[in-house]
Amino acid sequence: MKKIITAILISIAASANSNAQQSMMQDVSMPYLNKLVETARANYPKFKWSEAKVNVAKANVTRTKISYLDVITASYIYNPRNSVSLYNPAVANTGTSGSGDIRNNNLLQGYQVGVFVNVGVLAQKPLQVRMAKEELNAARYDRDAMNLGLETEVKNRYFNYVQQTNLLRVRTKAVLDAESALTNMKFKFEKGQVSFDSYNQVLMSHANFTQEKVASEAAVLMAKASLEEIIGTDLENVK
Numbered sequence: 001m002k003k004i005i006t007a008i009l010i011s012i013a014a015s016a017n018s019n020a021q022q023s024m025m026q027d028v029s030m031p032y033l034n035k036l037v038e039t040a041r042a043n044y045p046k047f048k049w050s051e052a053k054v055n056v057a058k059a060n061v062t063r064t065k066i067s068y069l070d071v072i073t074a075s076y077i078y079n080p081r082n083s084v085s086l087y088n089p090a091v092a093n094t095g096t097s098g099s100g101d102i103r104n105n106n107l108l109q110g111y112q113v114g115v116f117v118n119v120g121v122l123a124q125k126p127l128q129v130r131m132a133k134e135e136l137n138a139a140r141y142d143r144d145a146m147n148l149g150l151e152t153e154v155k156n157r158y159f160n161y162v163q164q165t166n167l168l169r170v171r172t173k174a175v176l177d178a179e180s181a182l183t184n185m186k187f188k189f190e191k192g193q194v195s196f197d198s199y200n201q202v203l204m205s206h207a208n209f210t211q212e213k214v215a216s217e218a219a220v221l222m223a224k225a226s227l228e229e230i231i232g233t234d235l236e237n238v239k
Helices: 002-020 030-043 045-071 119-190 196-231
Strands: 072-079 091-094 100-103 110-117
Touching: 030 045, 030 119, 030 196, 045 119, 119 196
Parallel strands: none
Antiparallel strands: 072 110, 091 100
């Protein structure tokens, strides 16, 4: 009888091992994985933050180039006609005949515009532009590194999810086989054809397989949650 019990247990274990040896590669979908990576790029906060840093750095380069205009200052002075000032000394003498001798510097009358260039600020601009471009490069490097890390992490979590799903399928099949063996053994035990110890061994084996299935179900749920965390949405939303 012990040989029969041992054969039953070996048969169940062999069935589980046979299913475990099946390749999970048939369940790996590269197009679906690429969609997961793109979804993560669109939703993952840290990657969006790295993209924002690049955009800010680009804007800073443009702002720094435009700031070349800051070195130029324009101003104007209005000097009315026939006024007397340090810039426009004028002496006007008129007679009763209506004629007069007017001495006035016409060049310094009316509106006068001046343009000034700050040489010190101008000398600093090339360095500021170069620094802004280097900050843009640094932001791009950070984004590229984040992109590579994000892609690798999505792949790792996806492969783990597929692995756990396959293990659950294997353990579910083992539980079904154990249930079939337990039903057969129970029938024989009730007929008095096997001892309680023999029946109890199959019963414990069924409990162990069931426990492994429950643990595998939890592993699948955790793997799914981990993958959904990084892609920023439910797997059901990724078609």
